Amino acid sequence: MGRDEIIFLLIGLKWTIALSIVGFVCGCIAGLFIALARTSGVRVVEGLTAGYIAVFQGTPLLMQLFVVYYGLALIGIKVDAWLAVAVGLTLHASAYLGEIWRGAIEAVPQGQTEASKALALSYSSRMKDIILPQALRISLPATIGFLVQLIKGTSLASIVGFTELTRAGNIISNQIFQPLTVFGIVGILYFIMCCPLTIYGAHLERKFAAQAR
Template identity: 85%
Template sequence: MGREEFLFLLTGLKWTVALSAVAFVCGCVAGLMVALLRTSGVAIVERLTAGYIAVFQGTPLLMQLFVVYYGLALIGIQMDAWAAVSVGLTLHASAFLGEIWRGSIEAVPRGQTEAAKALGLGYVSRMKDVVLPQAIRISLPATIGFLVQLIKGTSLASIVGFTELTRAGNIISNQIFQPLTVFGIVGALYFLMCCPLTIYGAHLERRFLTASR
């Protein structure tokens, strides 16, 4: 395990971070839309978004990536591995974040919404200025926890040929025949990414629990 191999692992790490960032940011935008539709009060819209969430929560992420990468090609939509994995992880993240934020929106005390209505605030102002700031605060620990899962989930991108950290480790392992050393380093790199986030999420959870007493 030399310098060149380690630099190749760092290149894979760079793509893991980039893929996680794209999927999380796009998933946040789409997840917010899902959460708002899920709490819209319109029965048909709520049922449709509930179905969307159920599909992505009830099927393996690996299968979802396969469907996006190979399934869309069958209907004439060609995407490279980077685009397909980004879309697949974004859809996956939007469903989970949408449900997390739906629960957070509903956890905001009803009196807050009723007070906003009494002040004559419209739906957009009510959500933007009253409900969402409190819901985001409530959801932060769970959101950070999901980000940790998403970072680890990017390892499945290797199955469609995208060279992120796990695939880079596999390539090097096949070249130098030292799988324990290579994947020990790969695991350490994942740990260095995820552990600080896990600690920060636990800190926020304790902080908000103390503040609510």
């Protein structure tokens, strides 16, 4: 392992972080709409979003990336690997985060909703000022836990030819024939990214549990 190999791994790390940020941020935005749709009380909307969640939770992320990358090409829409993976991760994240936040919204005491309706607050005001702030707090540990899974899930981007951290490690391993060293370093880099988030999520879970008692 020389200087050039380390730099190449760090470039792969950069793209892993970028993919994680894009997938998580866009997934959060889409997931919020899905959560609101799932709790809207409109049966058709709730059914459609429940089906969407079931599809993405019931199929492997690897298959979803394949469908986005190769499926779009079959219908004449050509996208590069970066965009395909970003879209695939966004769709995947939106389904999981939407369900996490749906559970958090429903975990807010029903009395909060009834009180806000008694005050004649509009739906948007009720959600923005009363329900969502409480739901966000409830969902934080699970959301952070999903972010950790998403970071590790970016390693599947290599299957469609995108060079992130895992594929960078594979390329270097094939060049210098030191797989244990290379993937040991790759594992350490993933650990550095994920471990602080895992610890923080566990800390929040313990803190909120203590406050609830």
